[in-house]
Amino acid sequence: MMERNTGGGNRIGSTKTSFEIVHELHENGPARLSEIAAELDITESTAHRHLNTLCDLRYVSRVGERYQIGLRFVRLGRAAQMRDPAYGMAKQYVQTLSEETQERSQFVVEDHGLGIYIHMATGSKAVRAGFGVGRQIHLHSSSAGKSILAHYPRERVDDIFDRWELPSLTENTITDREELYAELEEVRERGVAFNREEHVDGINGAAVPVKRDGAVLGALAVAGPSNRLTGERLEDELPDRLLAAANELELNITYSSPDSSNDHVVE
Structure with missing residues (x-):
């Protein structure tokens, strides 16, 4: 890149x-x-x-x-992956989503204007598209990236676009800034982002933000073949699962914080 x-x-x-x-x-x-x-x-x-x-x-x-x-990088990679305790808490939700949907699920965070795969799990029908933990991706072309960008101030989004530009990865990738801004506004309003073969040909996906104290921490996402993730399954079923998982994760992050009261326990 x-x-x-x-x-x-x-x-x-x-x-x-x-x-x-x-x-x-x-x-x-x-x-x-x-x-x-x-x-x-x-x-x-x-x-x-x-x-x-x-x-x-x-x-x-x-x-x-x-x-x-x-192999010295193994320890450093593990430390980076777990530098925020909330990242570790997301792992079980990624695994559960992959089991429930039988597709590929992931938890993605933004770092230096790029998306980084922190956790990933593959369900029984998942397509292995060559992505793995630690992989860097452009934010504008993925559902997870758009889910994150939608909750950033416009100035920060502009800085990211200036730094990394908007490369076309498929014929469906949105590369016009004004069109992207409109898309991000829709994502912010509906609470879920979609990727319709914008990052990889033949792959669709959906993602929702995970927040802490009102600020976006990362995104939970599910991706799979466009012939399977389409229509009601893409636009209704996956968002419902993702939103439920993100809500529970956010509650656990909140009440596991050192600043939270011990009287609150999320089962």
Whole structure:
């Protein structure tokens, strides 16, 4: 994903290069020194220095002539995934939704203007579309993303669109800002967002926001083949399930807060 450079002169080039190497290994798997250098358009000597440092820090490991992501990232990934206790509470609702609908369900949050899959579960009929926990997505093209954006101030939405723009992922992706603003207004009014083959061809979805203290925390979503998620099932059945799950999750988040009274328990 490409974004506009918002860091001005405050970025450190060597740090950026190291993370580009990490992302390259993550996206394309183990690779030789020459392959990494060619892909990132840097010299092999530069790539070698960065890789040696990353190996010393155990963020990259080497097997034969190939470099790969180090297992030290496992702990960091887990810490990021659970940095907010409410994220952990969403996991059981994602699992329940996948079992009830037999489709793919997920909990998505916004980070740096992108959507991040925090939890995901696949039901017995779910289509595995290549998405996994930690995957980053554009917000404007997914039901979860639109559900989140609909509850952000216009200025914040504009900043996200300026940074990441509005790439067309399918022929149904909304890429006109005014059309998106109108869509987000409808989402805010009805409380549910829809994705009709806007993110992936052949996949529809529905999502609702999860709030804490009135502010959106993330979104619960269900997605599946457009031939199954359509009509009444997409527009009525899924929203009802999602809204019920989000309401219960919000109550549990509220009454599990350290600031809440111990007299309230949500069963």
